[in-house]
Amino acid sequence: MKIKLNPDAEIVNIIKEGLKQTGGYCPCRREKTEDTKCMCKEFREQIADPNFEGFCHCMLYYKSLKAE
Numbered sequence: 001m002k003i004k005l006n007p008d009a010e011i012v013n014i015i016k017e018g019l020k021q022t023g024g025y026c027p028c029r030r031e032k033t034e035d036t037k038c039m040c041k042e043f044r045e046q047i048a049d050p051n052f053e054g055f056c057h058c059m060l061y062y063k064s065l066k067a068e
Contacts, residue, residue: 002064003047006055015060028058 005012018027025032026040035041043056046063053065 001047001050002067004062004064006059006062011059015058018058026058 006015015027019025019038021027022032024038026036026038029036029040038058039061040057043061043063046052046054046056053063055062
């Protein structure tokens with residue numbers, strides 16, 4: 001398993017700018033709670049799932065099942 005940034009630099013820059021503006025909370029979510037603080041609870045749970053492979057909700061991170 002490996003967690004990496006989205007390979008699309010434009011998306012990474014947009015999301016990182018949004019994180020700065022929201023104080024580290026997912027810019028794709030309306031609520032600002034500990035569950036939406038980046039790396040959000042939803043993605044941490046997806047990371048814990050051994051069968052999950054894919055992007056987090058805001059597309060900043062990608063979990064790969066392959067250890068590259």
